[in-house]
Amino acid sequence: MNTFAQRRFVNVTLAVLVAGLLVLFNTLYEMSLRDAAFLNGWLLFAGMVFLALFNARKKLPFLPLMAASTWLQIHVYLGLICALLFLLHSDFRLPNGLFEILLWATTVALFVTGTLGLVISRRLPLRLRSSGGERMLFERIPSFRAQLANEAEALAYNSLDETGNTAVANFYWTVLAPYLRKPRNLLAHLAGSRKHARRLENQIRELQRYENTKGRALLTKLGEITAAKDNLDHQYALQLTMKLWLFFHLPLSYSVLVLSVVHVGLAYAFGSAAP
Numbered sequence: 001m002n003t004f005a006q007r008r009f010v011n012v013t014l015a016v017l018v019a020g021l022l023v024l025f026n027t028l029y030e031m032s033l034r035d036a037a038f039l040n041g042w043l044l045f046a047g048m049v050f051l052a053l054f055n056a057r058k059k060l061p062f063l064p065l066m067a068a069s070t071w072l073q074i075h076v077y078l079g080l081i082c083a084l085l086f087l088l089h090s091d092f093r094l095p096n097g098l099f100e101i102l103l104w105a106t107t108v109a110l111f112v113t114g115t116l117g118l119v120i121s122r123r124l125p126l127r128l129r130s131s132g133g134e135r136m137l138f139e140r141i142p143s144f145r146a147q148l149a150n151e152a153e154a155l156a157y158n159s160l161d162e163t164g165n166t167a168v169a170n171f172y173w174t175v176l177a178p179y180l181r182k183p184r185n186l187l188a189h190l191a192g193s194r195k196h197a198r199r200l201e202n203q204i205r206e207l208q209r210y211e212n213t214k215g216r217a218l219l220t221k222l223g224e225i226t227a228a229k230d231n232l233d234h235q236y237a238l239q240l241t242m243k244l245w246l247f248f249h250l251p252l253s254y255s256v257l258v259l260s261v262v263h264v265g266l267a268y269a270f271g272s273a274a275p
Contacts, residue, residue, distance in 0.1 A: 007073075015077040019084050026088050037089055041267070044085040045260050047078055052253050076118060083111050099266070103259045110256050113249040120245055124238045127192075131234055138239040141232055148232070149180040152225045155218055163215040168222070171207055175200070176222060180229050189237035197230045 022043070029036045054075045086107055095104040128135065136144060156172035185196045204223045208216045 011073060011077055015080060019081055022081070022084065023088070037091075038267075040085050040088045041264070044082055044089050045264065047082040047085060048253075048257060048260065051075055051079060051082065052257060055250060055253075079111070079114050086111070099259075099262070103256070103263055106252060106259060107256050110249070110252040113245060113252060117245050117249055120242055124242055128235060128238050131231065136232065136235050138236070138243065141236050141239075145180070145183075145229065145232055148225050148229050149177070152176055152180055152222055155221055155225075159215065159218050162218065163212060165215075167207065167211065168215055168218050171203070171219075172222065175203065176226065179226070183233050183236050185230075185233060186237040186240070189234045190241060194230075197227070200226050200230075 022040075026036050026040055029039055054071050090104065095101045152172060156169045156176075159168035159172075160166065179200070185193075188194075188196055201223065204219050204226070208219050211219060
Protein backbone atom coordinates (compact mmCIF):
# COMPACT_ATOMS: atom_id res chain seq x y z
CA MET A 1 0.00 0.00 0.00
CA ASN A 2 1.53 3.32 -1.08
CA THR A 3 1.69 6.46 1.04
CA PHE A 4 -1.34 8.08 -0.60
CA ALA A 5 -3.48 4.96 -0.12
CA GLN A 6 -2.35 4.68 3.49
CA ARG A 7 -3.21 8.30 4.18
CA ARG A 8 -6.62 7.90 2.57
CA PHE A 9 -7.30 4.74 4.59
CA VAL A 10 -6.37 6.48 7.85
CA ASN A 11 -8.44 9.58 7.01
CA VAL A 12 -11.50 7.57 6.00
CA THR A 13 -11.21 5.41 9.12
CA LEU A 14 -11.00 8.46 11.38
CA ALA A 15 -13.91 10.15 9.61
CA VAL A 16 -16.10 7.04 9.94
CA LEU A 17 -15.13 6.71 13.61
CA VAL A 18 -15.96 10.35 14.33
CA ALA A 19 -19.24 10.05 12.42
CA GLY A 20 -20.19 6.96 14.40
CA LEU A 21 -19.39 8.65 17.69
CA LEU A 22 -21.45 11.68 16.72
CA VAL A 23 -24.47 9.54 15.87
CA LEU A 24 -24.08 7.60 19.12
CA PHE A 25 -23.67 10.74 21.22
CA ASN A 26 -26.61 12.39 19.47
CA THR A 27 -28.80 9.36 20.21
CA LEU A 28 -27.75 9.24 23.87
CA TYR A 29 -28.38 12.97 24.18
CA GLU A 30 -31.92 12.55 22.88
CA MET A 31 -32.50 9.59 25.22
CA SER A 32 -31.64 11.86 28.14
CA LEU A 33 -34.74 13.91 27.12
CA ARG A 34 -32.67 16.89 26.03
CA ASP A 35 -32.99 18.68 22.70
CA ALA A 36 -30.19 17.32 20.52
CA ALA A 37 -30.82 20.04 17.92
CA PHE A 38 -28.96 22.54 20.09
CA LEU A 39 -26.00 20.21 20.44
CA ASN A 40 -25.61 19.14 16.81
CA GLY A 41 -26.55 22.65 15.68
CA TRP A 42 -23.63 24.22 17.52
CA LEU A 43 -21.29 21.47 16.36
CA LEU A 44 -22.44 22.07 12.79
CA PHE A 45 -21.96 25.82 13.08
CA ALA A 46 -18.45 25.39 14.51
CA GLY A 47 -17.59 22.98 11.71
CA MET A 48 -18.89 25.40 9.05
CA VAL A 49 -16.81 28.23 10.50
CA PHE A 50 -13.69 26.06 10.39
CA LEU A 51 -14.46 25.06 6.80
CA ALA A 52 -14.73 28.72 5.83
CA LEU A 53 -11.28 29.36 7.29
CA PHE A 54 -9.74 27.21 4.54
CA ASN A 55 -10.13 30.03 2.03
CA ALA A 56 -8.47 32.45 4.44
CA ARG A 57 -5.60 29.98 4.91
CA LYS A 58 -5.00 29.88 1.15
CA LYS A 59 -4.68 33.68 1.08
CA LEU A 60 -2.13 33.64 3.94
CA PRO A 61 0.40 31.01 2.84
CA PHE A 62 3.21 32.63 4.83
CA LEU A 63 1.61 31.86 8.20
CA PRO A 64 2.71 28.62 9.96
CA LEU A 65 -0.82 27.19 10.06
CA MET A 66 -0.21 23.65 8.74
CA ALA A 67 0.44 22.84 5.11
CA ALA A 68 -2.25 23.68 2.55
CA SER A 69 -2.51 19.98 1.67
CA THR A 70 -3.29 19.16 5.32
CA TRP A 71 -5.95 21.87 5.40
CA LEU A 72 -7.46 20.43 2.24
CA GLN A 73 -7.68 16.94 3.73
CA ILE A 74 -9.31 18.34 6.87
CA HIS A 75 -11.66 20.42 4.73
CA VAL A 76 -12.82 17.39 2.74
CA TYR A 77 -13.47 15.04 5.64
CA LEU A 78 -14.85 17.70 7.95
CA GLY A 79 -17.22 18.69 5.14
CA LEU A 80 -18.54 15.14 5.04
CA ILE A 81 -18.96 15.11 8.82
CA CYS A 82 -20.79 18.45 8.63
CA ALA A 83 -23.14 16.92 6.06
CA LEU A 84 -23.99 14.24 8.62
CA LEU A 85 -24.50 16.87 11.33
CA PHE A 86 -26.79 18.76 8.97
CA LEU A 87 -28.93 15.66 8.50
CA LEU A 88 -29.03 15.08 12.25
CA HIS A 89 -29.88 18.72 12.92
CA SER A 90 -32.71 18.71 10.38
CA ASP A 91 -33.86 15.34 11.74
CA PHE A 92 -33.81 13.99 8.15
CA ARG A 93 -36.87 16.12 7.35
CA LEU A 94 -37.66 18.79 4.80
CA PRO A 95 -38.17 22.30 6.22
CA ASN A 96 -41.58 23.95 6.33
CA GLY A 97 -40.94 27.66 6.95
CA LEU A 98 -39.76 30.23 4.40
CA PHE A 99 -36.52 31.04 6.23
CA GLU A 100 -35.88 27.37 7.03
CA ILE A 101 -36.37 26.47 3.37
CA LEU A 102 -33.88 29.18 2.34
CA LEU A 103 -31.29 27.99 4.86
CA TRP A 104 -31.85 24.34 3.99
CA ALA A 105 -31.59 24.94 0.22
CA THR A 106 -28.47 27.09 0.58
CA THR A 107 -26.79 24.51 2.77
CA VAL A 108 -27.65 21.66 0.40
CA ALA A 109 -26.32 23.71 -2.52
CA LEU A 110 -23.12 24.31 -0.54
CA PHE A 111 -22.59 20.58 0.04
CA VAL A 112 -23.41 19.79 -3.61
CA THR A 113 -20.90 22.33 -4.93
CA GLY A 114 -18.36 21.09 -2.41
CA THR A 115 -18.79 17.53 -3.67
CA LEU A 116 -18.49 18.71 -7.26
CA GLY A 117 -15.38 20.65 -6.31
CA LEU A 118 -13.86 17.50 -4.82
CA VAL A 119 -14.50 15.58 -8.05
CA ILE A 120 -13.20 18.48 -10.17
CA SER A 121 -10.03 18.91 -8.12
CA ARG A 122 -9.28 15.17 -8.34
CA ARG A 123 -10.17 14.46 -11.98
CA LEU A 124 -9.46 17.55 -14.08
CA PRO A 125 -5.80 18.12 -13.11
CA LEU A 126 -5.08 14.50 -14.05
CA ARG A 127 -6.76 15.01 -17.41
CA LEU A 128 -4.75 18.18 -17.98
CA ARG A 129 -1.48 16.37 -17.31
CA SER A 130 -2.38 13.46 -19.57
CA SER A 131 -3.75 15.54 -22.47
CA GLY A 132 -0.34 16.17 -24.06
CA GLY A 133 0.91 19.41 -25.50
CA GLU A 134 2.40 22.35 -23.68
CA ARG A 135 0.61 23.33 -20.47
CA MET A 136 -0.65 26.91 -20.73
CA LEU A 137 -1.47 29.43 -18.05
CA PHE A 138 -5.17 30.16 -18.13
CA GLU A 139 -4.62 33.91 -18.53
CA ARG A 140 -2.36 33.41 -21.57
CA ILE A 141 -4.65 31.09 -23.51
CA PRO A 142 -6.54 33.94 -25.30
CA SER A 143 -3.32 35.44 -26.64
CA PHE A 144 -2.12 32.05 -27.93
CA ARG A 145 -5.53 31.48 -29.50
CA ALA A 146 -5.31 34.83 -31.32
CA GLN A 147 -1.78 33.99 -32.48
CA LEU A 148 -2.95 30.70 -34.00
CA ALA A 149 -5.87 32.43 -35.72
CA ASN A 150 -3.53 35.02 -37.25
CA GLU A 151 -1.16 32.34 -38.51
CA ALA A 152 -4.04 30.46 -40.12
CA GLU A 153 -5.36 33.63 -41.74
CA ALA A 154 -1.93 34.38 -43.22
CA LEU A 155 -1.77 30.84 -44.65
CA ALA A 156 -5.23 31.27 -46.17
CA TYR A 157 -4.17 34.47 -47.96
CA ASN A 158 -0.92 32.84 -49.13
CA SER A 159 -2.86 29.95 -50.58
CA LEU A 160 -4.41 32.23 -53.19
CA ASP A 161 -0.98 32.83 -54.74
CA GLU A 162 0.58 29.42 -54.09
CA THR A 163 -2.28 27.17 -55.25
CA GLY A 164 -3.90 29.34 -57.89
CA ASN A 165 -7.41 28.61 -56.54
CA THR A 166 -9.65 29.67 -53.68
CA ALA A 167 -10.44 26.25 -52.15
CA VAL A 168 -8.12 26.56 -49.15
CA ALA A 169 -9.07 30.20 -48.53
CA ASN A 170 -12.78 29.40 -48.75
CA PHE A 171 -12.35 26.50 -46.33
CA TYR A 172 -10.57 28.81 -43.90
CA TRP A 173 -13.20 31.57 -44.04
CA THR A 174 -16.24 29.29 -43.89
CA VAL A 175 -15.00 26.63 -41.42
CA LEU A 176 -11.74 27.47 -39.66
CA ALA A 177 -12.02 31.22 -39.00
CA PRO A 178 -15.11 30.95 -36.76
CA TYR A 179 -13.54 27.95 -35.02
CA LEU A 180 -10.17 29.58 -34.35
CA ARG A 181 -11.31 32.96 -33.07
CA LYS A 182 -13.25 31.80 -29.99
CA PRO A 183 -13.31 28.92 -27.49
CA ARG A 184 -15.32 26.06 -28.95
CA ASN A 185 -16.74 22.71 -27.86
CA LEU A 186 -16.19 23.35 -24.14
CA LEU A 187 -18.82 20.84 -23.02
CA ALA A 188 -17.39 18.23 -25.39
CA HIS A 189 -13.94 18.75 -23.88
CA LEU A 190 -15.35 18.35 -20.37
CA ALA A 191 -17.03 15.13 -21.46
CA GLY A 192 -13.80 13.89 -23.07
CA SER A 193 -15.29 13.79 -26.58
CA ARG A 194 -13.14 14.39 -29.68
CA LYS A 195 -15.83 14.06 -32.35
CA HIS A 196 -15.47 17.72 -33.33
CA ALA A 197 -11.70 17.34 -33.76
CA ARG A 198 -12.06 14.20 -35.88
CA ARG A 199 -14.68 15.94 -38.00
CA LEU A 200 -12.27 18.79 -38.80
CA GLU A 201 -9.44 16.34 -39.48
CA ASN A 202 -11.65 14.46 -41.94
CA GLN A 203 -12.66 17.68 -43.68
CA ILE A 204 -9.01 18.67 -44.12
CA ARG A 205 -8.04 15.22 -45.44
CA GLU A 206 -10.96 15.26 -47.85
CA LEU A 207 -9.94 18.67 -49.18
CA GLN A 208 -6.33 17.55 -49.58
CA ARG A 209 -7.43 14.95 -52.12
CA TYR A 210 -8.27 17.69 -54.59
CA GLU A 211 -5.29 19.98 -54.01
CA ASN A 212 -1.86 20.13 -55.58
CA THR A 213 1.35 19.64 -53.60
CA LYS A 214 1.45 23.22 -52.31
CA GLY A 215 -2.21 23.13 -51.36
CA ARG A 216 -1.77 19.88 -49.45
CA ALA A 217 1.21 21.36 -47.59
CA LEU A 218 -0.83 24.42 -46.61
CA LEU A 219 -3.70 22.24 -45.43
CA THR A 220 -1.27 20.17 -43.38
CA LYS A 221 -0.11 23.34 -41.62
CA LEU A 222 -3.73 24.39 -41.09
CA GLY A 223 -4.39 20.95 -39.60
CA GLU A 224 -1.51 21.43 -37.15
CA ILE A 225 -2.88 24.84 -36.16
CA THR A 226 -6.34 23.35 -35.71
CA ALA A 227 -4.94 20.59 -33.47
CA ALA A 228 -3.07 23.16 -31.38
CA LYS A 229 -6.27 25.22 -31.05
CA ASP A 230 -8.17 22.11 -29.98
CA ASN A 231 -5.58 21.53 -27.26
CA LEU A 232 -5.98 25.15 -26.10
CA ASP A 233 -9.76 24.70 -25.95
CA HIS A 234 -9.28 21.52 -23.94
CA GLN A 235 -7.08 23.29 -21.40
CA TYR A 236 -9.39 26.31 -21.35
CA ALA A 237 -12.48 24.20 -20.66
CA LEU A 238 -10.87 22.27 -17.81
CA GLN A 239 -9.15 25.25 -16.19
CA LEU A 240 -12.29 27.41 -16.51
CA THR A 241 -14.32 24.73 -14.75
CA MET A 242 -11.79 24.54 -11.91
CA LYS A 243 -12.02 28.29 -11.46
CA LEU A 244 -15.78 28.73 -11.94
CA TRP A 245 -16.97 26.29 -9.28
CA LEU A 246 -15.37 28.47 -6.59
CA PHE A 247 -17.52 31.40 -7.71
CA PHE A 248 -20.52 29.33 -6.61
CA HIS A 249 -19.03 27.51 -3.63
CA LEU A 250 -17.47 30.47 -1.79
CA PRO A 251 -20.53 32.79 -1.87
CA LEU A 252 -22.68 29.88 -0.74
CA SER A 253 -20.36 29.19 2.21
CA TYR A 254 -20.55 32.79 3.42
CA SER A 255 -24.31 32.88 2.82
CA VAL A 256 -24.76 29.77 4.96
CA LEU A 257 -22.73 31.32 7.77
CA VAL A 258 -24.81 34.52 7.73
CA LEU A 259 -28.09 32.61 7.58
CA SER A 260 -26.88 30.31 10.36
CA VAL A 261 -26.24 33.28 12.65
CA VAL A 262 -29.79 34.48 12.00
CA HIS A 263 -31.04 30.93 12.57
CA VAL A 264 -29.27 30.76 15.95
CA GLY A 265 -30.81 34.07 16.97
CA LEU A 266 -34.29 32.92 15.99
CA ALA A 267 -33.83 29.57 17.72
CA TYR A 268 -32.90 31.20 21.02
CA ALA A 269 -35.47 33.96 20.67
CA PHE A 270 -38.44 31.73 19.93
CA GLY A 271 -37.28 28.30 21.06
CA SER A 272 -36.73 26.85 24.44
CA ALA A 273 -33.32 28.57 24.57
CA ALA A 274 -31.97 25.56 26.43
CA PRO A 275 -30.24 22.38 25.30
